[in-house]
Amino acid sequence: MREVDISEITKEIKEMCIQANYVLSSDMQTKLEDAVQKEESSLGIKILKQLEENLKIAESEQIPICQDTGMTVIFIKIGQEVHIINGDLEEGIQKGVREGYQEGYLRKSVVNDPILRENTKDNTPAVIHYEIIKGDKIEITVAPKGFGSENMSRIFMLKPADGIEGVKEAVLTSVREAGPNACPPMVIGVGIGGTFEKCALLAKKALTRDLNKSFSYPYPYIKELEEELLKKINELGIGPGGLGGTQTAFAVNIETYPTHIAGLPVAVNICCHVNRHITRII
Amino acid sequence: MDKYIHTPLKEEEIAELKAGDFVFITGTIYTARDAAHKRMYEALRKKEELPIELKNNIIYYMGPSPAKEGQVIGSAGPTTSSRMDKYTPELIDLGLKGMIGKGRRSDQVREAIIKRKAVYFAAIGGAGALLSKCIISSQVIAYEDLGTEAIRKLEVKNFPVIVVIDSEGNNLY
Numbered sequence: 001m002r003e004v005d006i007s008e009i010t011k012e013i014k015e016m017c018i019q020a021n022y023v024l025s026s027d028m029q030t031k032l033e034d035a036v037q038k039e040e041s042s043l044g045i046k047i048l049k050q051l052e053e054n055l056k057i058a059e060s061e062q063i064p065i066c067q068d069t070g071m072t073v074i075f076i077k078i079g080q081e082v083h084i085i086n087g088d089l090e091e092g093i094q095k096g097v098r099e100g101y102q103e104g105y106l107r108k109s110v111v112n113d114p115i116l117r118e119n120t121k122d123n124t125p126a127v128i129h130y131e132i133i134k135g136d137k138i139e140i141t142v143a144p145k146g147f148g149s150e151n152m153s154r155i156f157m158l159k160p161a162d163g164i165e166g167v168k169e170a171v172l173t174s175v176r177e178a179g180p181n182a183c184p185p186m187v188i189g190v191g192i193g194g195t196f197e198k199c200a201l202l203a204k205k206a207l208t209r210d211l212n213k214s215f216s217y218p219y220p221y222i223k224e225l226e227e228e229l230l231k232k233i234n235e236l237g238i239g240p241g242g243l244g245g246t247q248t249a250f251a252v253n254i255e256t257y258p259t260h261i262a263g264l265p266v267a268v269n270i271c272c273h274v275n276r277h278i279t280r281i282i
Numbered sequence: 283m284d285k286y287i288h289t290p291l292k293e294e295e296i297a298e299l300k301a302g303d304f305v306f307i308t309g310t311i312y313t314a315r316d317a318a319h320k321r322m323y324e325a326l327r328k329k330e331e332l333p334i335e336l337k338n339n340i341i342y343y344m345g346p347s348p349a350k351e352g353q354v355i356g357s358a359g360p361t362t363s364s365r366m367d368k369y370t371p372e373l374i375d376l377g378l379k380g381m382i383g384k385g386r387r388s389d390q391v392r393e394a395i396i397k398r399k400a401v402y403f404a405a406i407g408g409a410g411a412l413l414s415k416c417i418i419s420s421q422v423i424a425y426e427d428l429g430t431e432a433i434r435k436l437e438v439k440n441f442p443v444i445v446v447i448d449s450e451g452n453n454l455y
Contacts, residue, residue, distance in 0.1 A: 050442075052410055054423050058357070058411035067347045067357040067410040069431075104358055107347040107430050109373045117317070148384070148407060181362050181385035183407035184409070200439050241406050242445065242455055274408045 002079075002136040004282055006087035011140065012196035013278055014193070016142040017072060020105035020276040021064045024055055026043070027211035028187075028275050031250035035185055035240070043069035044245025048185075051240070051273060064232070068272045069106040070144030072097050073204065081136035095142025098122040109147070129201065138282040143208050149186060149272040159266040167192060168229060168265050174268040175233050180242020183272030186234065188252045191214055191267040193259035203269035206253035208277040218256065226252045250275075286440070290338035291379045296401050299445045301452040305403065306440040309454040311340040311382070315361050318424070319369040326372065333433055335426030337377035340403075344382075345430035346420070347410070355420040355436075357410030359385040363402070367391050374398045382443055386455055396451040405445035405455075416441040 024032075032055070058065040074093060084092075101108060101123040110124065111117040120212055126153045132140075154177075156170040178186065191202025209215060214280045225233075229252045239245025250273065259265065287295055289309030300303060307345060312334045322332050328429065330403045343363050347356030356390060363383030370381065371394035384407040388396075417436050424433040446454045 047406055050406055050412060054406075054409040054412040057415065061411070063350070063353075063411050063414070064357040065411055066349045066360050067345060068361070069347055069357075105348045105350050107345065107356070109345075111431070119431075121429065146408075151362065179386065180363065180404070180407075182382065190443045226427075241404065243404075272408050 001083040002081055003083050005085055006089065006092035006266050008180075008282060009089070009140070010085070010092045010096040011101070012101040012140060012143060012282060013074070013093055014103065016022050016140065016278045016280060017097055017100030017106065017144065020142050020144055020278045021069045021106050024065060024274065025210070025277060028250070029055065031211065033274065035247040035250065039240065039245050039247045041239055041245035043243055044240040044247060045250060047240040048247065049198055057077075061280060062107055066146060067107055068109060068146040068148065069101070070146050070276065071110055072123060073143045073145050074126050074128045075131070075141040075143070075208065076128060077131045077133045077139040078102045079135035079137045080132055081188065082138055082139050093128055094124045096124060097126045098124050114134065122138070139277040139279065140282070141208050141277060141278050143277040147270055148181040149178065149270045152182045153203070153269045154267070155196070156268075157196065158266055160262070160264050162264055164225065166264065167225070168232070169231050170266045171252070171268050172232060172236070174270065175238070176236060178270050179238050179249050182270045183274070184242055184249065185240055185247045186249045187271045187275040188229070188255040189269040189271065191269070192254060192256045193263070194257035194265060196265055197262070198257055199265040199267040200269070202255040202257055203267035206255045207269055207271045207275060208279070209253045211251055222254050222256060226254050240278060254262060289340055290339065291401075292338070293399060293436060296379060296399055296449050299448055301400050301445050301448045301454040303445045305443050307443060308439050308441070309341070311342050311436050311438055311441070313344045313346075313434040313436060314344045315343050315345050315431050316365055317428045318433050319366050323372070331374075336373055338379050339377075340380035340382060341373070341378060342382040344438065346414070346434075349420070355414050355417050358404040358414040358417055359408055359410030363387055370394065370400070370409070371383055374400050378395045387447060391452055392447055392453065395447050395449065399449040400450055401445060404446045404448040405441075405443050413441070
């Protein structure tokens, strides 16, 4: 067994919360640069250049890229050969979030209950997804999620007969309805298959994909579907800031999972142009 | 085209703003988002006075991140306006002339804008670091317990927005 002290996990999460909110990952920065080149609307280009300027200011002055520093979503994969010592894992993670949001001057956007709505004042609790994997490492992804785009996300329980055309329609409907509200250019995370909750989780996970790395698709149609949907989304004309243009989405990332003979669940998790995700391995 | 305006807004100034115009705002504006709107709505039900003067003023739908030492404000971009739609027509009836946010508005808000000759602007969503540079002072003036959702009085200089719904109801989206 490899021992990992809980304080190490807390420290990493604290740093990752701050880093993710100040500096956009290089894959997303590249997408923005590409969009400036590809955009055809002059107003769209103007907005994209302001977004580039915004990223520069945030990084150089160490302030959040966006005031909505999100509800903190954490994916943690724990190798089964790891023994976590000196504290409770859940509390260690929440402590990292609490310290990160306080020390990083990040906005506290979490309320204690969806109806009573009292601010917890430290952005906890984070939403944590645990996974046990083989090996003796811990892989942590921190993805602070803004709610302008989260609110425009959708889930569809399609019928098997709806097939791939039904999936396309679900994604395009979601993006069309999201329009300017979701701060385009967007990243579209799509989950297909599994159960109701599994496909939503796949869609969220899809948003954290590192676009600089090659992705191994289980079936070739998935990559083709991503490309087709990205083209169709960009033909909707929503554009940067929703003010018209050809750059409505940076990417469509699709994750799939086996499903039931009776079902075809599709979840569409929309993220704004500030698609924050950072991964570290302990 | 680019236009420069000062608050409080004047009717003839608003009439000249057209959907699609780039506008730079200078002067005092007030922030209020979900929770502050709910409180103002409840105050009106109880016939209480509102903590801000709405007449000819602008509300910015925004909840900033905290300011570091030496900063006026943290990141300060717009939030989605449609969540305020339920409360907005009443505020427009009370004299509110301008709103800054992002995203679509309801038909009721658009009708109130036409009826009272108001204007709806969008600021660039997700450009909170950039927009914070146009804010020269910030002071919490009401509902302090709401934290980021408190009502703030901001002094802004050449704050960049785009006219989305003009006083005739033309809609850019």
